[in-house]
Amino acid sequence: MVRAPLSSGSLSDGDVSSLSGGRLPVIDMSSLFARERTEARERVAREIERACRDTGFFYVSGHGVSESLLDRLERVSRRFFALSREEKEAIAMPKGGAAWRGWFPLGGELTSGKPDRKEGLYLGTELGPEHPRVREGWPLHGANLWPAEVPELRDVVLEYLSVVTRAGHALMEGVALSLGLEADYFAKTYTADPTVLFRVFHYPAEPEEGEERWGVGEHTDYGLLTLLAQDANGGLQVKSQGGWVEAPPTPGTLVCNIGDMLDRLTGGWYRSTPHRVKNVSGRDRLSYPLFFDPDFAAEVPPLPRVRSTDVDEDRARRWDGASVHAFEGTYGDYLLGKVSKVFPQLVRKVL
Ligand code: OGA
Ligand code: NI
Numbered sequence: 251m252v253r254a255p256l257s258s259g260s261l262s263d264g265d266v267s268s269l270s271g272g273r274l275p276v277i278d279m280s281s282l283f284a285r286e287r288t289e290a291r292e293r294v295a296r297e298i299e300r301a302c303r304d305t306g307f308f309y310v311s312g313h314g315v316s317e318s319l320l321d322r323l324e325r326v327s328r329r330f331f332a333l334s335r336e337e338k339e340a341i342a343m344p345k346g347g348a349a350w351r352g353w354f355p356l357g358g359e360l361t362s363g364k365p366d367r368k369e370g371l372y373l374g375t376e377l378g379p380e381h382p383r384v385r386e387g388w389p390l391h392g393a394n395l396w397p398a399e400v401p402e403l404r405d406v407v408l409e410y411l412s413v414v415t416r417a418g419h420a421l422m423e424g425v426a427l428s429l430g431l432e433a434d435y436f437a438k439t440y441t442a443d444p445t446v447l448f449r450v451f452h453y454p455a456e457p458e459e460g461e462e463r464w465g466v467g468e469h470t471d472y473g474l475l476t477l478l479a480q481d482a483n484g485g486l487q488v489k490s491q492g493g494w495v496e497a498p499p500t501p502g503t504l505v506c507n508i509g510d511m512l513d514r515l516t517g518g519w520y521r522s523t524p525h526r527v528k529n530v531s532g533r534d535r536l537s538y539p540l541f542f543d544p545d546f547a548a549e550v551p552p553l554p555r556v557r558s559t560d561v562d563e564d565r566a567r568r569w570d571g572a573s574v575h576a577f578e579g580t581y582g583d584y585l586l587g588k589v590s591k592v593f594p595q596l597v598r599k600v601l
Contacts, residue, residue, distance in 0.1 A: 270427060271331065274301075274497055276503055277298060277506075279310045279417070279421060295425075299429075302512075304490075307497060320479055322407050326402050326406050326407075327371075327538075331399070342354070343412040349374075351369070353395075359592050359593060361466050362467035362468055363467075370449050370451045370452065374390070374414050375445075376393060376408060389530050414540045417477060418441075418474075419441065422441055422475065422542070423474055439548070440511075442545065442546050443544065445473065448538070451537045453535040453537070454535055455528070455535075456532070456533055465485060468489070468525070470509065471507060473511050474544060475508060475589050476507050477541045480535070481536045481537070484498045484529075485527045486526075487527070488524075509551050516553060518575070548580060549579065549581075
């Protein structure tokens with residue numbers, strides 16, 4: 251396991267640690283794509299276990315996303331955000347209805363109850379009107395909204411979704427092995443038809459020194475795994491056991507972190523780690539999180555033989571006071587509950 255360098259960029263927030271203990275590991279996941287490489291896969295599984303038990307955040311290399319695909323994604327995304335407000339309004343989120351797709355403006359999303367300093371494009375698995383779940387009007391299922399002025403965005407995003415979804419399946423095999431389960435455990439239970447949501451975020455350069463507004467406020471992610479590509483500007487911060495640490499851009503890697511459903515499945519053995527973003531680079535930052543989550547219709551009970559979790563202690567450390575271990579229902583129910591907190595206006599309109 252190699253170590254990612256710490257960024258040397260200055261941060262206005264004094265509590266970000268740059269102690270060596272704060273470095274996040276880099277895990278080469280390439281063997282997870284090859285079932286026959288048993289020994290190498292076991293080694294990766296142990297690295298995943300160590301990383302998940304430690305910060306719950308790590309970098310992956312060998313993920314299968316080419317440099318040229320990332321370059322294309324960055325180019326079309328920058329062109330999209332450079333469009334006029336009117337052009338972006340043409341695909342604003344309320345137009346996506348219950349499918350929950352499209353553009354939202356700066357300040358349009360509330361994390362931890364406060365407006366974020368970012369704008370974004372919400373995307374996900376492309377489902378046509380004939381898909382049974384779309385016909386039945388399932389929320390968060392449907393077609394993406396594509397900008398007419400940047401037609402290339404569609405192909406690039408669909409290619410990216412397909413490559414990173416493959417990496418998500420492979421990583422979940424590593425996670426299964428790390429927990430002493432068969433490699434295909436999750437594919438057989440929750441991820442044969444995963445919920446895949448994808449976002450392209452634009453964090454504008456900070457307008458004023460010292461303004462206390464987060465690009466994204468402190469939160470945990472909701473599902474199983476998040477795989478994040480980010481540009482060269484940095485700004486992602488992770489709450490490690492020793493305090494906040496940076497997750498600076500590291501060439502050739504994606505950032506991976508575990509979400510609430512893995513926390514729940516493992517009875518808190520793996521914790522979904524709080525993180526946040528502050529763009530202090532002085533430049534516009536773009537990031538691309540893909541959320542690889544359980545089937546919308548799946549219930550996600552704790553794995554057999556996990557110890558029970560102290561729900562009160564878990565509630566106390568979560569910004570919304572809601573413990574993922576006390577929750578009952580499907581992953582879709584959980585997701586909708588969360589989404590209605592970050593987009594309260596939209597929920598009233600479309601659901
Ligand atoms: C998220 C998130 C980090 C980033 O979307 O959940 O934490 O760098 N994003 O955009
Ligand atoms: Ni997040």
